[in-house]
Amino acid sequence: MAMANEPVSADSLALKTLKKKRTGKQIAKSLLKHFVLCLVGLCFLGPFAYLLQTSVKSIEDIFAVPFVWWPEKLYWENYSNAVQAIPFLRYTWNTLFVALLCVLGELIAAPLTAYGLARIPFKGRNVIFLVMMGTIMLPMQSTMVPMYVLYNKLGMVNSYWPLVLPAFFGAAYYIFLLRQFFMGIPQEITESAKIDGASEFRIYSQMILPLSRPALFTVGLLVFLNTWKDYQMPLIYLNEPIKWTLSVGLKAFIGEYDVEWGMLMAAAALFTIPVIVLYFFVQKVFIQGITMTGTK
Amino acid sequence: MAKVSGNAVGIRKRERKLLVKGLLFTSPWIIGFLIFQLYPILASFYYSLTEYNLFKPPEWVGFGNYKDLFQDDKFYKSMYNTLYITIVGVVPHMAYALLMALLLNAKVKGQSIYRTIYFLPTLVPAVAGSLLWMWLLNSQYGLINMGLEAIGIMGPNWLVDPDWTKPSLILMGFWGTGTITVMYLAALQDVPKMFYEAAEIDGASKWRQFWTITFPSISPMTLFQLIMMLISSFQYFTEGMVFAEASQSVGGPENSLLFYSIYLYQQAFSFLNMGYASAMAWILFVVVMLFSLVIFKTSARWVYYGGDK
Numbered sequence: 001m002a003m004a005n006e007p008v009s010a011d012s013l014a015l016k017t018l019k020k021k022r023t024g025k026q027i028a029k030s031l032l033k034h035f036v037l038c039l040v041g042l043c044f045l046g047p048f049a050y051l052l053q054t055s056v057k058s059i060e061d062i063f064a065v066p067f068v069w070w071p072e073k074l075y076w077e078n079y080s081n082a083v084q085a086i087p088f089l090r091y092t093w094n095t096l097f098v099a100l101l102c103v104l105g106e107l108i109a110a111p112l113t114a115y116g117l118a119r120i121p122f123k124g125r126n127v128i129f130l131v132m133m134g135t136i137m138l139p140m141q142s143t144m145v146p147m148y149v150l151y152n153k154l155g156m157v158n159s160y161w162p163l164v165l166p167a168f169f170g171a172a173y174y175i176f177l178l179r180q181f182f183m184g185i186p187q188e189i190t191e192s193a194k195i196d197g198a199s200e201f202r203i204y205s206q207m208i209l210p211l212s213r214p215a216l217f218t219v220g221l222l223v224f225l226n227t228w229k230d231y232q233m234p235l236i237y238l239n240e241p242i243k244w245t246l247s248v249g250l251k252a253f254i255g256e257y258d259v260e261w262g263m264l265m266a267a268a269a270l271f272t273i274p275v276i277v278l279y280f281f282v283q284k285v286f287i288q289g290i291t292m293t294g295t296k
Numbered sequence: 297m298a299k300v301s302g303n304a305v306g307i308r309k310r311e312r313k314l315l316v317k318g319l320l321f322t323s324p325w326i327i328g329f330l331i332f333q334l335y336p337i338l339a340s341f342y343y344s345l346t347e348y349n350l351f352k353p354p355e356w357v358g359f360g361n362y363k364d365l366f367q368d369d370k371f372y373k374s375m376y377n378t379l380y381i382t383i384v385g386v387v388p389h390m391a392y393a394l395l396m397a398l399l400l401n402a403k404v405k406g407q408s409i410y411r412t413i414y415f416l417p418t419l420v421p422a423v424a425g426s427l428l429w430m431w432l433l434n435s436q437y438g439l440i441n442m443g444l445e446a447i448g449i450m451g452p453n454w455l456v457d458p459d460w461t462k463p464s465l466i467l468m469g470f471w472g473t474g475t476i477t478v479m480y481l482a483a484l485q486d487v488p489k490m491f492y493e494a495a496e497i498d499g500a501s502k503w504r505q506f507w508t509i510t511f512p513s514i515s516p517m518t519l520f521q522l523i524m525m526l527i528s529s530f531q532y533f534t535e536g537m538v539f540a541e542a543s544q545s546v547g548g549p550e551n552s553l554l555f556y557s558i559y560l561y562q563q564a565f566s567f568l569n570m571g572y573a574s575a576m577a578w579i580l581f582v583v584v585m586l587f588s589l590v591i592f593k594t595s596a597r598w599v600y601y602g603g604d605k
Contacts, residue, residue, distance in 0.1 A: 041413045109324035116321025122314040142581040146339035169328020229421035231534040247423045254541045268424040
């Protein structure tokens with residue numbers, strides 16, 4: 001378009017057609033790419049659309065034989081029915097409670113350990129690091145039974161202790177993430193403080209932690225999401241229905257209402273939407289955090 | 297001489313100080329490791345040699361539980377189901393995620409939008425996601441069989457036919473590959489551009505460029521993903537539990553959804569066979585370690601670490 005003002009010479013004309021040819025090919029290529037990406041994107045989004053659509057259909061519309069693309073009357077009652085059929089608010093609160101406590105615990109314990117591993121060159125550090133990385137591979141099932149027996153002896157079964165307590169000692173995966181981040185902070189930053197005689201803990205709490213806000217945020221978010229969706233641990237430890245989390249509650253709900261798909265989808269939507277909304281607010285930091293995991 | 301040894305004492309003193317500091321900082325994890333990992337893994341071995349139902353004290357049975365296990369059809373069935381979902385599932389899911397990452401990596405407008413779309417399903421809690429897929433795969437009213445019918449294919453009875461229950465889970469698994477795609481994308485963006493420029497000059501085809509530049513460069517990521525997916529696949533639990541609801545039974549039609557972790561859970565918490573479950577847990581532990589070891593050992597042949605990392 002900017003070419004319009006330029007004097008047209010044979011040379012520039014030739015160049016122009018050459019350029020056009022190339023862009024033509026490129027356009028075709030990128031169109032093809034977009035076509036494939038869109039098609040796949042549709043496959044990824046389709047289930048969400050189906051979830052929302054079913055959640056506002058009445059039973060007649062759900063089982064109607066030519067497929068109802070858009071119900072004439074939106075049946076919002078599915079949502080109110082779902083919230084009444086299972087103590088939804090109660091379960092949401094329980095889940096939130098467990099998840100937030102886990103975030104708190106992990107954010108106290110994991111950075112401390114990560115700091116020790118990243119910035120204090122003590123003897124045996126590498127051994128501790130290797131053992132820690134090894135525990136990532138430890139299947140949860142191989143510690144499950146003795147832990148249950150132990151909690152049972154302590155009278156903690158059917159309470160939130162077993163779900164929350166381990167977080168206050170740090171999990172290897174999150175410690176690893178933070179260690180990577182701490183190692184990236186240049187030594188020079190803390191050196192002068194060290195010469196001035198600041199204690200290690202002061203350097204940690206007043207210099208390193210404030211510098212690591214994005215990493216801490218990512219870890220907190222990952223802990224939150226993973227606790228929010230966990231099913232197996234709450235299933236094992238929470239016996240009383242009133243104490244259940246959303247995962248356990250929703251699973252029990254499936255068995256009870258197995259043909260009321262509208263209501264089931266409404267419940268699933270209510271369970272999923274908060275996480276997706278959260279994700280949209282913090283997307284950028286989150287993706288950074290995810291990629292931070294595997295690049296080194 | 298005195299000066300030198302004085303120095304040595306000083307160094308030792310400094311070292312000891314560092315050690316104390318280091319241990320103090322890492323103590324949360326060390327204590328947690330002792331309580332939540334080392335103790336239970338050892339105790340689990342002890343329990344595996346006993347019969348124990350929580351009410352009576354454990355009764356020593358030696359290797360009796362292990363002997364029983366090797367004659368238990370359900371043990372073999374659950375092992376088979378787990379290996380099936382691991383072997384048939386993991387590699388296609390990874391290949392698919394890599395393909396998506398490659399498509400996204402080439403400069404495409406709206407890359408971040410596509411990335412978000414592919415990532416969204418991984419946020420869905422497993423119970424909710426599996427419930428949604430139960431409905432998608434419903435043989436009569438589900439979207440998938442309706443779509444198949446529209447192109448003239450009679451869809452299978454996904455969740456009821458024992459031959460199709462595990463493929464259903466693997467199909468659902470593709471939906472949740474977004475995390476791997478995002479991580480692969482990051483690895484791809486780290487591959488130095490000049491490698492491709494040099495290859496372009498040499499006239500190497502895209503296919504050749506992929507195998508000689510891209511694949512080796514991202515091989516550490518492939519190793520990492522492979523190990524992580526293998527471990528989670530061996531612990532496959534929630535999705536299997538939810539899908540089994542379609543046939544209203546733990547284990548699903550003809551136990552085709554009885555995964556190892558589900559059977560272990562059932563033995564421990566439905567039948568209170570804590571000893572038997574512990575024996576299963578130990579076998580799982582050994583199998584996971586063996587698989588990881590084999591992958592690490594063979595990885596030297598196909599994983600390439602760049603010089604400056």
